[in-house]
Amino acid sequence: MNDFAPSENRLPPLLEVQHLSVSVARGAGWQPLVRDVGFRLDGGLSALVGESGSGKSMTARALLGLTSPGCRIDAATLSLRGQELRTASPAQWARLRGCHLGLVQQDPRYALNPVRSVSWQVEEGLRLHQRGLGRAERRERVAAILSAVGLDPVRRLLDAYPHELSGGMGQRVMLAASLICEPELLIADEPTSALDASLRDQILDLIARLAAERRMTVLVISHDLPLVARYCGQVLVMRNGELLETLPADRLAEATHPYTRMLWRCQPSAATYGQMLPVMDEGEWQ
Amino acid sequence: MSDILSLRNVTIRHRAGAHAPQAVSGADLRIANGEIFGLLGPSGCGKSTLLRVVAGLNRFWSGEMRLLSQPVKPGSPLRGVLRQQVQMVFQDPYASLHPRHTIGRALAEPLRRLGERHPVEQAAAALSRVGLLPALLERYPHQLSGGQRQRVAIARALLTQPKLLLLDEPTSALDKSVQAGILNVLSRLRAETGTTLLLVSHDADVIGHLCDRAAWMNEGRLGPALDRAAMVAALPHRHVAGMEPGEKT
Numbered sequence: 001m002n003d004f005a006p007s008e009n010r011l012p013p014l015l016e017v018q019h020l021s022v023s024v025a026r027g028a029g030w031q032p033l034v035r036d037v038g039f040r041l042d043g044g045l046s047a048l049v050g051e052s053g054s055g056k057s058m059t060a061r062a063l064l065g066l067t068s069p070g071c072r073i074d075a076a077t078l079s080l081r082g083q084e085l086r087t088a089s090p091a092q093w094a095r096l097r098g099c100h101l102g103l104v105q106q107d108p109r110y111a112l113n114p115v116r117s118v119s120w121q122v123e124e125g126l127r128l129h130q131r132g133l134g135r136a137e138r139r140e141r142v143a144a145i146l147s148a149v150g151l152d153p154v155r156r157l158l159d160a161y162p163h164e165l166s167g168g169m170g171q172r173v174m175l176a177a178s179l180i181c182e183p184e185l186l187i188a189d190e191p192t193s194a195l196d197a198s199l200r201d202q203i204l205d206l207i208a209r210l211a212a213e214r215r216m217t218v219l220v221i222s223h224d225l226p227l228v229a230r231y232c233g234q235v236l237v238m239r240n241g242e243l244l245e246t247l248p249a250d251r252l253a254e255a256t257h258p259y260t261r262m263l264w265r266c267q268p269s270a271a272t273y274g275q276m277l278p279v280m281d282e283g284e285w286q
Numbered sequence: 287m288s289d290i291l292s293l294r295n296v297t298i299r300h301r302a303g304a305h306a307p308q309a310v311s312g313a314d315l316r317i318a319n320g321e322i323f324g325l326l327g328p329s330g331c332g333k334s335t336l337l338r339v340v341a342g343l344n345r346f347w348s349g350e351m352r353l354l355s356q357p358v359k360p361g362s363p364l365r366g367v368l369r370q371q372v373q374m375v376f377q378d379p380y381a382s383l384h385p386r387h388t389i390g391r392a393l394a395e396p397l398r399r400l401g402e403r404h405p406v407e408q409a410a411a412a413l414s415r416v417g418l419l420p421a422l423l424e425r426y427p428h429q430l431s432g433g434q435r436q437r438v439a440i441a442r443a444l445l446t447q448p449k450l451l452l453l454d455e456p457t458s459a460l461d462k463s464v465q466a467g468i469l470n471v472l473s474r475l476r477a478e479t480g481t482t483l484l485l486v487s488h489d490a491d492v493i494g495h496l497c498d499r500a501a502w503m504n505e506g507r508l509g510p511a512l513d514r515a516a517m518v519a520a521l522p523h524r525h526v527a528g529m530e531p532g533e534k535t
Contacts, residue, residue, distance in 0.1 A: 051461045052432065167329070196328050196488045198522075223461040266466035270494030270518045276473060277466035277495075 012082035013042040014217050015063065015185055019076040022055070022062050030072055033058050037243045039236055041185065045211055045218045047228040047249070049263060050238035056221050059238070060187050064101055065093035080185070098129035102178035106190040108170025112162040118173050119158035122146065125181040145176045150206060168199040175207070182214065189221045204231050225252070225263040237263065288355065290450050290482045291317040291340060296349035298335050306346070309335045313349075313508040315501065319449070322476060322483040323511070324493035324500035331503040333486045337452050340484065341374040354449055370400070370446035377455040379435035383427040389438055390423030396445055412441040416471050433464035440471060453485045457492060469495060490521045
């Protein structure tokens with residue numbers, strides 16, 4: 001499905017994370033939300049899965065420098081193509097997010113700016129980070145990226161506001177806006193959970209196809225393990241702020257950790273009719 | 287078996303007047319006592335609208351409806367025993383629980399109205415039926431997780447021992463692993479009490495897991511009811527590498 005073999009050239013890995021912790025101040029001390037997480041992303045699609053509150057979104061925000069000011073980030077290594085991110089200044093972060101990192105969020109109804117048109121939002125990255133481009137070139141790039149995400153760049157769409165878009169269209173617009181500057185790493189935080197079941201596959205198919213075409217590394221964050229496992233080569237499982245397991249998606253059926261097994265098998269389907277689904281010990285969430 | 291719900295040529299609008307757009311047109315449906323019936327369709331197809339008419343929440347409809355063998359007239363609210371025997375669980379449990387009432391208060395209120403002598407004990411029993419501890423009675427909705435809130439919403443709906451439980455996307459706001467717990471609560475409910483469930487969902491996997499029969503809806507039109515075999519054949523299947531869905535753990 002995808003290869004995450006080491007690249008032939010001697011470039012450092014795209015993203016290297018070692019011993020990453022994110023904490024918030026509580027009383028006199030620090031309460032960790034993410035504890036000692038380490039992984040490496042270099043090509044292909046990877047999935048970061050876990051339940052609500054497992055720390056998966058917080059991990060993604062740390063990778064994007066988007067944790068709120070009260071958070072403390074500790075890491076042995078946090079680097080993008082060898083460039084150290086821990087010491088990046090706000091201006092450097094802005095440049096990184098503009099040019100090298102992309103983010104697709106959960107719900108286009110909230111993530112898109114409600115008072116700006118589609119073309120304004122998709123173009124914004126170019127205006128800010130590729131100053132050399134003229135207006136006509138920018139317009140061409142916007143039309144090209146909208147076509148690439150499966151939207152027809154007609155006037156009616158370019159001038160539309162987010163409330164006029166359906167959920168699936170909004171998600172495609174957000175994807176276009178995050179891809180316009182051709183990031184090397186795209187982080188998709190629950191890109192499909194606000195969408196109908198029939199649209200989920202379409203959006204993930206699209207992300208997988210664009211990743212292959214653009215040689216882009218993608219980290220998909222989701223609570224739906226069986227869904228993302230079909231698209232991803234590598235799966236990272238988080239729980240209670242810790243990385244439980246990292247394993248190749250095709251080995252999920254043999255996962256040994258009971259939590260991973262539960263996430264893998266709690267998917268209902270016509271074949272589970274009349275059966276109880278596996279859940280974690282019912283006492284745990286009391 | 288007798289029908290618990292039958293609809294004939296039901297057309298639904300969101301407001302009064304013959305010129306208001308039709309959200310659902312000419313729907314025919316019969317649901318037998320004790321079955322789990324699924325309504326499947328994309329966002330905006332009218333499936334929730336249909337459910338709200340059955341729940342008595344939308345009165346702008348025409349056609350014929352019989353609920354528990356009693357005729358219901360268009361424009362009139364549900365009356366008498368129907369108000370207890372038809373209950374609904376909504377998609378977003380946070381929006382459907384009073385934010386400033388404790389769970390105990392929210393659950394005990396309908397019991398008091400019905401003249402129960404020990405509403406608090408009954409509310410605690412209702413929580414344990416959906417796998418929650420009585421200690422939760424003192425909490426407010428914001429102090430619960432999403433899965434706990436949906437369990438409370440189901441417990442509330444079951445307080446009056448309904449014959450027909452209407453479920454509007456009961457798990458679509460929840461994580462997969464939390465969804466599994468809610469689906470287990472519903473499976474257990476059906477096994478223990480034989481309550482009829484009418485489940486609305488856009489998720490074919492949830493319908494396939496739970497329902498005995500189902501019908502598809504699209505753009506306000508309700509398709510024919512399919513029996514289990516025809517329904518399973520019509521469901522889009524997920525294919526997951528290396529796993530048979532439903533493989534025993």
